[in-house]
Amino acid sequence: xxxxxxxxxxxxxxxxxxxxxxxxxxxxxxxxxxxxxxxxxxxxxxxxxxxxxxxxxxxxxxxxxxxxxxxxxxxxxxxxxxxxxxxxxxxxxxxxxxxxxxxxxxxxxxxxxxxxxxxxxxxxxxxxxxxxxxxxxxxxxxxxxxxxxxxxxxxxxxxxxxxxxxxxxxxxxxxxxxxxxxxxxxxxxxxxxxxxxxxxxxxxxxxxxxxxxxxxxxxxxxxxxxxxxxxxxxxxxxxxxxxxxx
Numbered sequence: 143x144x145x146x147x148x149x150x151x152x153x154x155x156x157x158x159x160x161x162x163x164x165x166x167x168x169x170x171x172x173x174x175x176x177x178x179x180x181x182x183x184x185x186x187x188x189x190x191x192x193x194x195x196x197x198x199x200x201x202x203x204x205x206x207x208x209x210x211x212x213x214x215x216x217x218x219x220x221x222x223x224x225x226x227x228x229x230x231x232x233x234x235x236x237x238x239x240x241x242x243x244x245x246x247x248x249x250x251x252x253x254x255x256x257x258x259x260x261x262x263x264x265x266x267x268x269x270x271x272x273x274x275x276x277x278x279x280x281x282x283x284x285x286x287x288x289x290x291x292x293x294x295x296x297x298x299x300x301x302x303x304x305x306x307x308x309x310x311x312x313x314x315x316x317x318x319x320x321x322x323x324x325x326x327x328x329x330x331x332x333x334x335x336x337x338x339x340x341x342x343x344x345x346x347x348x349x350x351x352x353x354x355x356x357x358x359x360x361x362x363x364x365x366x367x368x369x370x371x372x373x374x375x376x377x378x379x380x381x382x383x384x385x386x387x388x
Contacts (some may be wrong), residue, residue: 182378188277190379192269196286197372198360199265206356207258213251218352220250223344225337227370242324249317253350257307261300261353268295277356278321279330281383285365289358307348312341 176329182190205211212218220242223228227318230246233239272280272291280287299371321341327335364370 146386161250167287169284177364183373184274184278187281187377187379190273190278192272194364194371194376194379195269195292195361195372196266197371198288198364199269199292199357200262201261202353202360203258203265206253206353207261209255209363211258212254212349212352213248215217215352218355220254220345220352222246222250223341226341228334229337232290232328232331232334236327239324245320246317246324249312249315249320250345252315252346253308253317254352256311257304257346257349258353260303261340264296264299264303264305265292265357268292270297271369278294281379285362286358288361289354292357293354297352300353301346305342308345308349309342310334312345317341317348356373 166215181317206215206218224244230243233242270345276291284290309318318341325337328334364376365383368377368380371380
């Protein structure tokens with residue numbers, strides 16, 4: 143009887159040991175996936191998020207500032223303001239203005255592409271000055287939390303930087319002259335309400351809309367697509383976001 147009891151105890155001990163080892167192995171695997179079993183520090187979280195933002199912003203700026211970055215982008219192509227449509231429709235039959243809309247749209251988008259090159263340093267400064275609390279709020283926030291943060295902290299500065307570049311670009315490529323000639327011709331038509339649409343302001347605001355839209359695309363991708371997390375730190379940081387969403 144004692145021998146049987148001893149045998150049963152040994153068997154139970156062996157089962158318990160095996161079970162403990164299995165649990166230990168499972169725990170280690172989970173720790174490896176989530177970051178080596180160590181809790182991420184707030185500094186690491188902040189740095190990881192800043193790295194992600196920097197990469198997303200760089201890609202967005204490069205894509206929009208390239209030739210056709212705006213002009214051949216179905217989402218961000220800049221079209222004429224509503225008031226300008228009146229001018230275009232009235233002048234289609236006037237010699238010298240038959241291609242007015244196409245010419246203006248291409249020139250506006252070329253100006254936006256030139257201006258987009260100015261965005262990088264402004265975004266970099268905003269990301270660098272982000273606090274740890276900002277980073278934590280963004281990490282656990284919505285898919286566009288980082289974009290909203292950047293828009294809030296850079297919109298006015300970007301406008302001030304973009305606008306003169308767009309003014310110069312539209313002057314250099316003849317868009318403003320073309321528009322002034324068009325509005326002069328339009329305003330001579332009897333019974334029309336005279337127009338003086340500010341192309342510079344319109345193009346600047348639409349260029350910024352496109353810039354933040356592109357950054358939001360990149361932010362959503364890195365939040366939703368693990369393949370876009372290209373460093374160990376990014377994988378660890380966004381694994382924390384993923385676990386909180388489950």
